[in-house]
Amino acid sequence: MYNKQMGNKNVGNQTMGNKELERILKALANQRRLSIVSFLKKRKEATVGDIAEKIKLSFRSTSKHLGVLSMAGILEREQRSVQMYYRVASDIPAPARTILFVV
Helix, strand or coil: CEECCCCEEEECCEEEEHHHHHHHHHHHCCHHHHHHHHHHHHHCCEEHHHHHHHHCCCHHHHHHHHHHHHHCCCEEEEEECCEEEEEECCCCCHHHHHHHHHC
16 A cells, blocks of 8 residues: 555555665665575575675675665674674565565
């Protein structure tokens, strides 16, 4: 359902603004980022280096993609010593959850 005055959409049990929905869709509209999420769905969690190796991309570029996914609420990260670990967020936004179901 769409609230025309507010520019918000009801997605599942969440009300989401157009900007937030756009950020989620843009984050997932990239083959590398879809590969990252697919890998993390199978592996549960991984370091930046492990992810970079799997998707055959530099550490720096992988970090940028992980940042986009984190900012969209799709991934969570946890610092352990000098390593940063990423996993699919437990409270992932409904539109992302729907898309990730088919990835």
